[in-house]
Amino acid sequence: MFPRLRWLCLPISKYLGLFLSHTLHHCHVFPGDPYHAISVDQLFTLSYHVRLCNQLVTLSCPPLDWATWEHLSNLRTLVKIKVCIRHGTPPRLLGPHILPFLHLTTLSFSVNNAAYATTMLQQLHFPSLKSFWIDMDVLASTEAEPLFCALSHCKQTLERLTVIFEEYDDPQSKSLTVIPQFLSFTQLRSLHLSSCDSCIHLDNDLLLEAMSAWPHIQTLKIEDCIIAPSVTFRGLFTAIRQCPQLESLRVLIDTVNIDIDPDAEPIQHTSLKKLHLEASESLGNAEVLARIIFKWLPCVDQVSYWEAWHEVNTHLVSLRTAALHDIGATLNT
Template sequence: MSDLSFDQLHRLPSTMHPVLLSLDILPEIFTHFLPDSSSAERSQASLLALARTCKTFYEPAMDLLWADMGNRGINPLLGCVTRLQPLMYRVCGEVGADYQSRCSSLFVGSLKIYTQSINFCSRGLEPLSEHEACQFLRHASRVRSLRIRTDEHFHLLKNLPIETCVFPRLLQLYWYLHRNSGHFHLFLSPTLCHCSLNHCVLSVAHSDLRSIVTCCPVLDNLSIWATVYSSDDLLLLSETIRSFKRLKHLLCPLLDSAAWNHLSNLPTLRTVMNHEGPYKVILDRDNLTLASFLNVTALCLHVNTAAGVIALIQHSEYPSLKEFKLYIGILHRTEAEELFRALSQCKACGTLEHIDIVSQQPSDERPDNPVIRHFLCFKQLQTMRLSVHDAIYFDNGLVDAMSSWPHIRSLELIDPCGGLHTITFRGLFTALRWCPSLYNLRIYMDAVNIDIDPEAESFQHTSLRTFHVGSSAVEDPRAVARIISSMLPCVSEVAHRGSNLMWDEVNRQLKSLALLGSVPGAAHAT
């Protein structure tokens, strides 16, 4: 439909079945005109043409046109103010009278789709008058998603009544201002569901956060990108989080015990993402009281040390947890054992599907036993990335793991210091028999001591597409390439760490074998 000509669009109302003209159905039809990255201007032009076609089309088309303001902030709304139009827009490089002659004044301001914003400086301009405020607000009720990156034009809104709800149907607000502009309340809506505060300074934003609590009763998705520098910051954050009673999704700095206790009792909560800053948050294990996090399905933590994470896992049950992600500065041997044991002992054994644990700095200590054993209880596991010392020992460990995870699709076992313990080809293919759906594998291989003859084996694993061997050593590239080509036919290239001429040669051999196999009779001739 987006390829229809302007004349065809004008004839649409008379050619459409009356049922399709229902205001419940038209928006669904018009969504086909929503802009994508390749044809945004054309799609928006089509929507505007539809809006100008007839009264029936006007409302749904304009609603879609204004729904997402992108990164323009309030500029398109200011473009509805007659006084500001000559300063803001050019059409085909011209400004002023030609601008007015090219369009109906009915759609002035909607012409963000035909116009190109020029540098607009509002410094020194008088605030909007009462009449101009009405022009500014004309389409504001259509806006559903808004990103505010600058407050340079906020002084124009000075005369708006403080109780004004500028965007009464706003669903998503992304706020990128680190200072308190005094206008945050204008952007809050009783329909707001998702609020993201970026570059937030907690001591400055506290009043804004309190405004969200009082003005946005249905808000269920909150992101606070801030840094906690002191106990005062932590207290402000904790008080704010405890004010929200119906959160589903939360992203914020690491919290204190009181806030965690509040969250653990929220039946609405589904996902939690925390990031730790320079201020160290200490959770008292002996006095930490948590409920079960009954419906939390995803827990993602970015921390410097493991103590707080261990406390959170040990003191709750997480019966619905499907995804656990931990990105940690350094994970010591004893902490790893304690953390992984706690994770295996909570109630997520029957639900956990995705595990991603990455230690940024390798510990000098190596575990007495492979840590992978703690994860064998997660029978529903589909993806795992484990970047710690000695996640697995030799062939038996890999076979035990894969035989425990029949649904595994992606497995990455990464040793930050290189693979002390490696897997043989025979151990690899024995393990692969247990996981037919595996498409991504990253492990350290013993590709020096070749212990398998591909011509004597009939097994092929046809799901594996990505095979990463880290910094594994290899001595006979041709033999290794023959094994991979024969038994992993969908692996066209072996990924490896750094520059390794021998693995590069393996990949050249793989390409040659693939070309040879594509020539009828060539493989038989060799």
């Protein structure tokens, strides 16, 4: 009915076959009811019609059967896949051999746990993968290690990595030492780790080790709610000197126990422009914090969007205004 259709966003239904055609380039299909798992019949219908598409560039869909993944692995045009499953049990992904997706560069998951993503990384091969993104409801301690181990198969090519989870499930410990799992990912340009469960461990030594391992990093975001900060300003500035291309940074930092002299001669980092610092306690001396940031990070105009930094940002504006006034006065003399 639509022989020249290129883009499609549609819930799974009996009418799906009217739209999925060999001309389709960009396809997003999803369960009609987001609160229920797709049925066996829906999965069969979806898998059958996806196998009719042979020009796909991007695909967003629930988990598919092995025959469909095998079909997709042969598409030279396909560069981006997103798998979405929040309810129900996905079909088993077991085949007679490893499937290579030679041209895929972006792989994403919106899932309730890590199991299906891990299986895909184990059963399918992504030699050109540059971006991996996963958003989970729960990351169980028993699933974390297999996921990160399977992901390491892409460490030579991966440039952008995002791991987001609401809850970390570990009956033995609430601390997840995840960053060392990624130290061998030497091509990273962007890393985003986010948890609502206060479990991601980061301190000065680990941050320095990470920054030394990722010389090309441009964006680093580690969001972890209310866990007590172990990174200090001295540790932060020591670490980011290893990454001259760093442009955006978000970490939890100790702003009360300041371990550098705000009047000392700084070693400036001139590429960092976006700075989001979180703290679990009151910020401490806002004027001192502003002087430190102004001297050491000259391209940062303001810190985060958190209301608690308002006073620091006000001091930053005053420092910049005074500096510009001094420059103007020097040029006029």
